[in-house]
Amino acid sequence: MSADFVAGGQDLELESIRKEFPGFVAVDDLDLKIPAGEFFALLGPSGCGKTTTLRMIAGLETPSAGRILIGGNDVTDQKPHQRPVNTVFQNYALFPHMSVEENVAFGLKQRKVDNPQQRAQAALEMVELQHLAARRPQQLSGGQQQRVALARALVNRPALLLLDEPLGALDLKLRRQMQIELKAIQMEVGLTFLHVTHDQEEAMDMADTVAVMNHGHIEQMGAPEALYDRPKTAFVARFLGQSNIFVGEVAEADDAKLAINFKGNRLAAPAARVQKTKGKVAIGVRPEKTSFHPEKPASDPAVNILGRGTITDIRFTGVSNQYQIEIPEVGEITVFAQNVGKSPVVELGAEVWVSWKVEHSFGLADLPTGEEEVAE
Amino acid sequence: MKLSLGKYLLPTYVALTFAFLAIPIIYTFVFSFNDSIKSNIIWRGFTLDNWLDVCNQQEVCDAFGNSVIVAVSATVVATILGTMIAIALVRYRFRFRSATNLLLFLPLATPEVVMGAGLAAQFLDFGWQKGLPTVIIAHTMFTLSFVVVTVKARVATLDPALEEAGRDLYANAAQVFWRITFPLLLPGILAAAMLAFALSFDDFIITQFNSGAVDTFPKFVYTAAARGIPAEANVIGSFVFLVAIAIVLVVQIRSSRKQKKLITK
Amino acid sequence: MAFVALGPQAPVASQKPTKTGRVALYLLLPGLFYLGLFFLTPLFSLILTSLKAPSATGVIGRYDVALEIGNYGYALGQYAPQIFRSFSFALIATVIALAVSYPIAYFIGVTARNRPLLKGMLLTLVIAPFFISMLLRTFAWKQIFSNDSWLLNTLKDVGLMGADSYIIGTDFAVIFGLVYNFIPFMTLPIYASLDRLDLRLVEAGQDLYANSVTTFRKITFPLSLPGVISGTLLTFIPISGDYVVASRDFLGSTDTAMIGNVVEANFLRIQDYPTASALSVLLMAAIVILVSAYVRRSGTEDLL
Numbered sequence: 001m002s003a004d005f006v007a008g009g010q011d012l013e014l015e016s017i018r019k020e021f022p023g024f025v026a027v028d029d030l031d032l033k034i035p036a037g038e039f040f041a042l043l044g045p046s047g048c049g050k051t052t053t054l055r056m057i058a059g060l061e062t063p064s065a066g067r068i069l070i071g072g073n074d075v076t077d078q079k080p081h082q083r084p085v086n087t088v089f090q091n092y093a094l095f096p097h098m099s100v101e102e103n104v105a106f107g108l109k110q111r112k113v114d115n116p117q118q119r120a121q122a123a124l125e126m127v128e129l130q131h132l133a134a135r136r137p138q139q140l141s142g143g144q145q146q147r148v149a150l151a152r153a154l155v156n157r158p159a160l161l162l163l164d165e166p167l168g169a170l171d172l173k174l175r176r177q178m179q180i181e182l183k184a185i186q187m188e189v190g191l192t193f194l195h196v197t198h199d200q201e202e203a204m205d206m207a208d209t210v211a212v213m214n215h216g217h218i219e220q221m222g223a224p225e226a227l228y229d230r231p232k233t234a235f236v237a238r239f240l241g242q243s244n245i246f247v248g249e250v251a252e253a254d255d256a257k258l259a260i261n262f263k264g265n266r267l268a269a270p271a272a273r274v275q276k277t278k279g280k281v282a283i284g285v286r287p288e289k290t291s292f293h294p295e296k297p298a299s300d301p302a303v304n305i306l307g308r309g310t311i312t313d314i315r316f317t318g319v320s321n322q323y324q325i326e327i328p329e330v331g332e333i334t335v336f337a338q339n340v341g342k343s344p345v346v347e348l349g350a351e352v353w354v355s356w357k358v359e360h361s362f363g364l365a366d367l368p369t370g371e372e373e374v375a376e
Numbered sequence: 377m378k379l380s381l382g383k384y385l386l387p388t389y390v391a392l393t394f395a396f397l398a399i400p401i402i403y404t405f406v407f408s409f410n411d412s413i414k415s416n417i418i419w420r421g422f423t424l425d426n427w428l429d430v431c432n433q434q435e436v437c438d439a440f441g442n443s444v445i446v447a448v449s450a451t452v453v454a455t456i457l458g459t460m461i462a463i464a465l466v467r468y469r470f471r472f473r474s475a476t477n478l479l480l481f482l483p484l485a486t487p488e489v490v491m492g493a494g495l496a497a498q499f500l501d502f503g504w505q506k507g508l509p510t511v512i513i514a515h516t517m518f519t520l521s522f523v524v525v526t527v528k529a530r531v532a533t534l535d536p537a538l539e540e541a542g543r544d545l546y547a548n549a550a551q552v553f554w555r556i557t558f559p560l561l562l563p564g565i566l567a568a569a570m571l572a573f574a575l576s577f578d579d580f581i582i583t584q585f586n587s588g589a590v591d592t593f594p595k596f597v598y599t600a601a602a603r604g605i606p607a608e609a610n611v612i613g614s615f616v617f618l619v620a621i622a623i624v625l626v627v628q629i630r631s632s633r634k635q636k637k638l639i640t641k
Numbered sequence: 642m643a644f645v646a647l648g649p650q651a652p653v654a655s656q657k658p659t660k661t662g663r664v665a666l667y668l669l670l671p672g673l674f675y676l677g678l679f680f681l682t683p684l685f686s687l688i689l690t691s692l693k694a695p696s697a698t699g700v701i702g703r704y705d706v707a708l709e710i711g712n713y714g715y716a717l718g719q720y721a722p723q724i725f726r727s728f729s730f731a732l733i734a735t736v737i738a739l740a741v742s743y744p745i746a747y748f749i750g751v752t753a754r755n756r757p758l759l760k761g762m763l764l765t766l767v768i769a770p771f772f773i774s775m776l777l778r779t780f781a782w783k784q785i786f787s788n789d790s791w792l793l794n795t796l797k798d799v800g801l802m803g804a805d806s807y808i809i810g811t812d813f814a815v816i817f818g819l820v821y822n823f824i825p826f827m828t829l830p831i832y833a834s835l836d837r838l839d840l841r842l843v844e845a846g847q848d849l850y851a852n853s854v855t856t857f858r859k860i861t862f863p864l865s866l867p868g869v870i871s872g873t874l875l876t877f878i879p880i881s882g883d884y885v886v887a888s889r890d891f892l893g894s895t896d897t898a899m900i901g902n903v904v905e906a907n908f909l910r911i912q913d914y915p916t917a918s919a920l921s922v923l924l925m926a927a928i929v930i931l932v933s934a935y936v937r938r939s940g941t942e943d944l945l
Contacts, residue, residue, distance in 0.1 A: 060844050080847035093845035097863050106859075107849035152849070390748045393741065394766050397824065400781035401773050407781075417784055457672035468665035479673060483680050485874065485932055486925060487882025489901045493908055493921045494683030497690040500914065517679040520672060578774055580885060581901070585908065597776040601890035605780055613777040620772035621765065628761035635757035 009192030010071030010084070010159035011036045012057065017066035019052050026052040028216035029066070034209070036071075039186050039193045041207035043200060045239065049216040050196045054162050057194065058087050070159055081110070086153035087162040091169060092145045094137035100124065100148050101133040107156040123155035124148075126185070143174045150182070154189060163195040167202060179205055200240050204228065212236050228286075232275050234368040237284050244333050245284040245368050253277045258363055263329050267304045267361065274363030282364040288336040289360040292325060292352040304361060306330055307353030311346055325354055401617065408610035415604020426607040433608040439596035440612050442508065446583075446592060447576040450515035455569045457516075458523025459561070465524070466531040483521045491518055492585030499586065506588030514586045515579060519572040526571055530564025574620070684925070691918035702912035709915065716919040720903050724923070727899040730812070731881040734819040735827075735873050741820065742827035742872065746865075749828075750835030767828050779818055779891045786814060786892070810894030818886040823879070827872040834868025835861075870939050878928055900924050 014032040027049040034040045042050045055061040057068060059080035068076045075083050086107065094103050101120050108116035124130045127147035137145055146166060153161055167175045183206045186193050197203050203210045204224035211221040220227060220236045231237035234245060246267055248260035259268040260281050269283050297305055309327030323335045333354050407416055411423040431437040483491065495514050499506060542552040580594035587595060597609055691712055696703035753760040770778060785792055786808040796802040808814050838861065846856035884901025887893035900920055908917035
C-alpha cells in the first residue's frame with residue numbers, strides 16, 4: 001500500500017512572517033525554509049509562537065505580514081481548504097458524529113477523489129486500524145485516536161503535513177512507541193513533515209532538522225546533534241538539555257582557542273565552538289561531559305578545572321547519577337555520571353574538584369539573562 | 377478564525393433581530409406612561425400617575441398580589457421536591473430509573489392546555505373548589521420538572537470525592553449534606569428557584585383552567601384584553617421587567633468577570 | 642435544554658448501595674408522588690371525562706361516567722379545521738423560528754465565545770422577553786398591527802398595503818405572534834449546543850478541504866443537532882396547544898382558532914367537559930406520536 005503514498009512532499013518557505021495579536025507579537029519576522037521530504041521540528045516552550053506559526057501555515061491564522069510559499073507557490077491568501085496542507089491536531093479533532101472511516105475519507109470526499117472508501121481503508125491499514133473502521137472515535141483509546149488523526153491527514157497525500165504536538169496527550173510509553181511509528185511512516189511516505197512540540201527529546205529523536213523557537217523568533221536551527229553539541233545561545237543551551245554556564249571577560253583569543261577569566265580560573269573553549277570573542281563571554285559545558293575527582297587533577301591546558309567544592313546533592317535517576325557540587329565563590333555545578341557500577345565512591349559533603357576537556361566547551365553568542373554567575 | 381459571513385452580515389442581522397424582540401417590550405413600557413382614560417390604545421400624553429398610583433385599579437393590584445403569593449408558594453415547594461429528586465437521580469442507584477426519568481420528562485412535553493384541562497377535570501371529579509390553593513398545586517406540578525433539570529445539571533458537576541473527603545474528615549451524613557453538598561449546590565438551586573418563579577409568575581393557560589374566580593396578573597390581562605388593558609397593567613409588567621433585568625444583569629456581569637479572569641489566565 | 646438534560650446519563654456509583662438505596666427512596670418519593678397525583682392521574686381524569694355522557698338529570702355541566710367513544714368522533718368531526726390549523730401553524734412557526742434563531746444562537750455561542758461580557762449581554766437580551774408578561778407583549782403587537790395604528794396607516798399611505806386590508810385576525814398575524822413568542826425557546830437550546838461546539842473540529846474540516854458552507858453543513862450543524870431538536874420541541878409542543886395568540890382578543894379571529902381555543906371554549910365557557918377532554922386527549926396523543934417519531938428519526942439517522 002505504500003505505493004499509494006509515494007507522491008513526494010514539497011518544500012515550505014516562510015518569508016518574514018509576522019503575527020501580531022492585540023498587545024503582543026506572537027511571531028516576529030520569521031524566515032524559514034524546509035526542504036521537501038524533510039522531517040522538521042519546531043521546538044519551543046509554550047507561548048513561543050510555534051503553534052501560531054503552524055496555524056498560519058495551515059491557513060487557520062492570517063499573518064500580519066510576510067509570505068508563505070509551498071512548493072514555490074504563494075499560498076498566503078489561500079483559505080485552509082485551498083492549501084495542499086493537512087494537520088494532525090493536538091487533540092486530534094476527530095469528528096465525533098462520524099465513524100473512523102468517514103473521518104479518514106472526509107478530505108478525499110471534499111476533493112472528490114475516486115474511491116474514497118478504498119483509500120481510507122488503505123490508510124487505516126497503514127496505521128493498523130482497519131478493523132476499527134466502523135467505530136466512532138470516542139470508542140477508541142488515545143493512541144488509536146492519534147493514529148486515526150494521522151491516517152486522516154496522510155490519506156490526502158498533502159505536500160506538507162503539520163503535526164501540532166500530536167503526542168502530547170499520550171502517556172510516556174505510548175508516546176515513545178508512536179514516535180518510532182511516526183518516524184517510520186514519514187520515511188515510508190516521504191512527505192514533508194513539520195512537527196511542533198515542546199518536548200526536546202521528541203524533537204531530537206524524530207527530526208532531521210530542529211529549530212528552537214523563543215519569543216517569536218528562531219534562536220538556532222540545525223541537526224539535533226549539532227544543536228545539542230554546539231548551542232549558540234543560553235536559551236538553547238538550557239532548553240535543549242542542561243548546561244553549566246560560566247561568564248567572564250575574554251583573557252585570551254587566538255585561532256585555536258578562546259579563554260575567559262572566570263573568578264580567577266581560566267576556562268577555555270576551542271575557537272571553532274565559540275560565537276563571540278570580545279568582552280564578556282559565556283562558556284558552557286554539558287553535565288555529562290563534566291567529571292569530578294577527589295584529588296586536584298594535574299594542570300593541563302586541554303582541561304578546564306574548577307575546585308575545590310562540596311557535593312550538596314546526589315540523585316539517582318537510573319541510568320545516571322546527578323551530582324550537585326557547590327564551589328565557594330563559583331556557585332553550583334551539575335555533573336552527570338553514568339551509572340556503570342564503578343562510579344566514584346562519593347557521599348554528600350565529600351570535597352571534590354570538577355573538570356572537563358576544553359574540546360567539550362562551547363562559547364555562547366549571548367549571556368544568560370539576569371545571571372552573572374553560574375547556572376544549573 | 378475568519379468567516380466572511382461573520383464580518384458584517386451576522387452582527388447586523390443579530391442587532392436587527394434584537395431590535396425586533398424589543399419592540400413590544402418598549403411599547404409596553406412607553407404606554408405605561410400614557411395618560412389614558414380607560415383603554416390604553418391611543419397615545420394621549422405623558423403622565424407619571426399610572427406609576428405613582430398603580431392600585432388606582434384595584435383589580436390589577438389584587439391580581440399582582442395573587443401572582444406573587446402563587447409564585448412564591450409554588451417555587452418553595454417545587455424547589456424542595458425538585459432538589460431532592462435531582463440529588464437522588466445523580467447520586468443514587470435505584471430501580472425504575474427510566475420510569476422516573478419518563479415521569480419527569482412528560483410534563484415538559486405536554487402542552488399546557490392538556491395539563492390545565494386534566495387537572496381541572498380531576499378537581500371536578502374530586503369536587504374541589506377552584507381557588508388560590510388549586511393554582512398553587514398546579515404551578516408546583518408544572519415547575520417541578522424544570523427544577524429537577526436545572527439542579528441536576530449542577531449536581532452532575534459536583535465531584536463526589538468532595539463528599540467522601542467530608543466523610544473522611546469525620547462529618548456524619550447530615551453534616552456532609554449541610555456543610556458540603558448544599559453550599560456547593562446553592563447556585564444551581566437558586567437558579568432553579570428563579571426559573572420556577574418566572575415560569576409560575578408568567579403562566580396563564582394552566583392558571584385559567586384551575587383558578588375559578590381568582591385572578592392572577594396574566595389572567596387579569598387576558599380578561600381585560602377584550603375591553604382594553606389599563607395602563608396600570610403596563611406599569612406592573614414594566615416594573616417586574618426592570619427588576620428581573622436588574623437581577624440578571626448583576627449576575628451576568630459578576631460571572632463574566634469571573635470568566636474573563638479564567639480566559640486571560 | 643430541558644430535553645437534552647433529561648437524556649440518559651451515566652449514574653454515579655454510590656459507595657454503600659444498601660443504605661443509600663433507602664435514602665434515594667425518601668428523596669424521590671415526595672416529588673414523584675406529587676407528580677403522580679397532580680400530573681399522571683389528571684391525564685386519566687381527562688380520559689375518563691372524555692368518555693362521559695350528559696347527566697340523566699339534564700343539568701348543564703353535569704356528566705355521568707360512561708363509555709361514550711362517540712365523543713371523539715364528534716370532536717374530530719366538529720373541530721377538524723382547528724386541529725389541522727394547530728399543527729400547521731405549529732409547524733410553520735417552528736420552521737420560521739428555527740431560521741430566525743439559528744444565526745442568533747451561532748453569533749452568541751461561536752462568534753462571541755471569548756467575550757464573556759458581550760455574550761452575557763446578548764443572552765440577557767434573548768431572555769428579556771420572558772420577564773414581561775407574554776400576554777402584554779402579544780397585546781402590544783395587537784395594538785401595533787391594529788387597523789388605525791401608525792404602522793398600518795403608514796403602510797397604506799406608501800401603498801404597501803391596500804386601503805381595505807388588515808393584519809389582525811389573519812393567519813399571518815397569528816403565526817407572526819407565535820414566532821415572536823417562541824424565538825427565545827428556540828435560541829437558547831441551540832446556543833447551548835453551539836457553545837459546546839469544539840471549534841477545532843471546524844478547523845479540522847477546513848484543513849481537510851471543506852469550504853465554509855461545507856464545514857457548516859457537515860460539521861457545525863450536525864453537532865448542534867441536539868440543540869435544534871430541543872429547540873424545535875420546546876417550540877412546537879407549546880404552540881400546538883397555545884390559544885392566547887390565536888384568540889380573538891389578541892392577534893386572531895374566529896377564522897384562526899386552534900385546538901387550545903376550542904378546548905378553552907368548551908371547558909370553561911360552555912362546560913362541555915367531555916368534548917374538551919376528548920380534544921385534549923387527541924392533542925396529547927398526537928404530540929406523543931409525533932415527538933417520539935421525530936426524536937427516534939433524528940436520534941438514530943443522520944439527517945444529512
